[in-house]
C-alpha cells in the first residue's frame with residue numbers, strides 16, 4: 001500500500017515558483033491499478049516520481065507499506081519499485097534480454113538466472129525470447145520497445161510498478177493492444193500499479209481507481225463508476241463526459257443486451273448479475289481472467305440464468321464505445337478547465 | 340637540392356640508429372601524452388558533469404586552450420618547464436587533454452535524459468549509472484576525442500624538436516637548417532605516413548569499439 | 559615585455575605579415591573550397607574521393623607538408639600559402655557540402671515548383687540557407703590557419719612564428735612571449751568575432767523570414 005499525505009512539490013525555475021503538486025492526499029491499495037489522470041502539466045508525473053524519490057516532496061509524507069520513503073535507502077527503494085516511462089528509456093547499448101535483466105543484475109543475480117528470468121518475462125509480454133532476446137532496442141518497433149519496458153519493470157518481481165504514460169508514444173492500434181495485454185499481465189501478476197495517462201479511455205479501461213488531477217490538485221479520486229455517477233465538480237463531468245460512448249456503457253445493463261437464454265446452447269462459463277453495467281462487467285471479467293468459454297451467462301436478481309452474451313459481441317460493444325485512444329483527453333484539456 | 344625524391348630512403352638505410360631513435364621518441368611522445376591525457380581528461384570530464392559549478396570554467400578554459408596555436412603553447416611553457424623530452428611531454432599532454440576532455444564532457448552530458456531517468460528509477464547508484472550507462476553511451480564520442488588527440492599530437496610532436504624534445508621533427512629541423520632534402524624527407528615522409536595510418540587505423544578501431552547497439556543500422 | 563618594448567616595430571611587422579598570410583590563405587581557401595564544395599554536391603561521384611583526399615591531407619602534420627613542398631616550391635611564403643590553403647580546404651569543403659545538403663527537400667521542392675532553374679536555386683535558396691554552416695567552416699579554418707601560420711615561419715614565411723622560433727633558439731622566454739601572446743590573442747579574437755558574425759547571419763535569416 002502506498003499513501004500520500006498532504007504532499008506538495010514546488011519547483012523553482014528561472015525565478016518563478018511552480019506549484020507542480022498541491023496538497024495531494026491519496027491511498028493506493030495493494031494489488032490495485034490506480035490511474036492518475038489529468039491534463040498535461042497537472043502534476044501527474046511529479047506525483048508519481050515522488051513515490052520512487054526521483055523527486056523529493058517539499059511538504060507532506062509518502063509511505064510504502066507503512067515506511068516513510070524518505071527514511072529508506074533510495075537505491076533499495078527504487079529497486080523494489082518497477083518504473084516504465086513513455087519513451088521506453090531502454091538502454092540502447094544493451095540487448096533486449098540485458099535490458100530486462102538490468103535490475104536483477106543490480107541485485108546481484110547469477111547470469112543464467114537473469115537470462116532465464118528475462119526470457120520468462122519476454123514471453124509474458126508477448127515477445128518470444130527466441131526471436132527478441134538478443135536484439136538491440138533500435139531493432140524493435142515502438143510498441144515492442146514498450147513491451148520490453150514493461151517486462152523490465154517486472155523483472156525483479158517488485159510489488160509496486162510505476163508507469164508514466166507507458167503507451168503514450170505508440171499508434172492507436174498498438175496502444176489498444178498494449179492496454180489489453182497489460183490487463184492480462186496484471187491479472188497474472190497482480191501488482192500495485194500507479195499508472196499515469198491523459199487518455200480517459202485508457203483510464204476507464206485499466207483503472208481500478210482513478211485519481212483526476214488539475215493544476216497540481218487532486219480533483220476527485222474513486223472508481224470509474226464513481227467518477228461517472230458522482231462527479232465531484234463540473235470539471236470531472238467535462239473530462240469524463242467527453243466520451244459519450246463511455247456514458248452509454250455505464251448506463252446500459254447486461255440484462256438489456258444479453259441474448260435470451262433459450263437461444264444459445266447451455267455451456268459452462270461465468271455468470272454475471274444482469275444489473276451490472278457493461279463497463280462494470282468488463283472490469284469484473286478482467287479481474288476473473290480467461291475461462292476458455294466463448295461467453296458468459298447473465299442472471300436476474302434471483303440468480304437464474306436469463307441470458308447469454310458472447311465475448312465477441314461484448315468486446316465489440318466495449319471497443320466501439322471506447323474507440324481508438326487519443327482523441328478524447330486533448331479536447332478536455334483546454335476548454336474544460338474551470339475558470 | 341633534391342635530385343631524387345627517394346634519396347631519403349638511402350639516408351634512413353645508412354643511419355638506422357638515428358632514425359629509429361627519432362621515430363621511437365616520436366611514438367613515445369604521442370602515446371604517453373595521449374595516455375596521460377585520457378587519464379586526466381576523462382575523470383575531469385566526469386567531475387565537470389557532476390559538479391555544475393566546475394562545468395562552465397573547465398569547458399571554457401578547454402575551448403580557449405584549443406584556440407591558442409600549439410606552437411604558442413609550446414613556447415609559453417618553456418619558462419615554467421624548461422626544454423627537453425619531459426617538458427615536451429607535458430606540453431603534449433596538455434594538448435591531448437583538451438579534445439579528450441571536451442568530447443568526454445559533451446558525450447556524458449548528451450546521454451538521453453529518458454535513458455538516465457529510467458536507469459535512475461531502476462535504482463542504479465551513482466557509480467553504477469556512470470559505469471553501466473553514461474560511459475558506455477558516451478564511449479563513441481570519447482573515442483573520437485582520443486582519435487583527434489592522437490593524430491593532432493603526432494603533428495605537434497614534430498615541433499618538440501624545437502624545444503629539444505626529439506622526435507622526427509628533429510630530422511626536419513636539421514634538413515631545414517642545412518637545406519638537405521634527404522634529411523627533410525626522412526623526417527617528413529615517415530611522420531606523414533604515421534599520421535595517416537593512425538587516423539585510418541583508429542577510424543577502423545572505432546567501429547569495433549562502439550557498442551553494437553549504438554551502431555547505425557545496416558552496416 | 560622587455561622585447562616588445564625594445565622592438566615594437568618588429569612585433570608589428572610580424573603581426574602584419576601574419577595577418578596577411580592568414581587573410582590570403584582564407585581568401586584562397588574560400589575561392590577554391592566553396593566552388594569545390596558546390597561541385598561535389600552536384601557531381602555526386604566526386605564527393606567521396608574529394609572528401610577523402612582533403613581528409614587525408616588534413617591529417618599530415620604541417621611541418622611535414624611544408625618540408626616535402628620545399629624541394630619543389632622553395633623556401634618562403636609561396637610554399638606556406640600552398641600548404642595552408644590545402645589545410646583550409648577540408649573544413650571549408652566539408653561545411654559547404656553539409657550546408658547545402660542540409661537544405662530541407664521540401665524547400666527545394668518549393669523552389670522547383672516556382673520554376674527556378676538549377677542556378678537560381680543555388681543562388682537564391684541553397685547558398686543563402688547554407689551560409690551559416692559555410693561561415694562556421696570559415697571560422698574554424700581561420701583559427702586553424704592562424705595556428706599553422708606560426709609554424710610556417712620555420713620555412714621562412716615570416717609572421718609571429720618567426721619571433722617564437724627565434725626565442726626558442728635563444729631560450730629567450732621574453733621573446734617567445736612577444737610572438738606567442740599576440741598569436742594567441744589573434745586566434746581568440748578571430749574565433750570570437752567570426753562567431754559573432756555567424757550568429758548575426760543566423761538571426762538575419764530568421765528575422766527576414768519573419769517579415770521585417
Ligand SMILES: Nc1ncnc2c1ncn2[C@@H]1O[C@H](COP(=O)(O)OP(=O)(O)O)[C@@H](O)[C@H]1O
Pocket residue numbers: 011012013018019020021038039040041042043044045046047
Ligand atoms: N524539474 C522541473 N523543474 C521545473 N518545473 C517542473 C519540473 N518538473 C515539472 N515541472 C512543472 O510542474 C508542473 C507539473 O508537471 P508534471 O508533473 O510533469 O505534469 P504532468 O505529468 O501532469 O504533465 C508543470 O507546470 C511543469 O512545468
Ligand SMILES: [Mg+2]
Pocket residue numbers: 044045046
Ligand atoms: Mg507527465
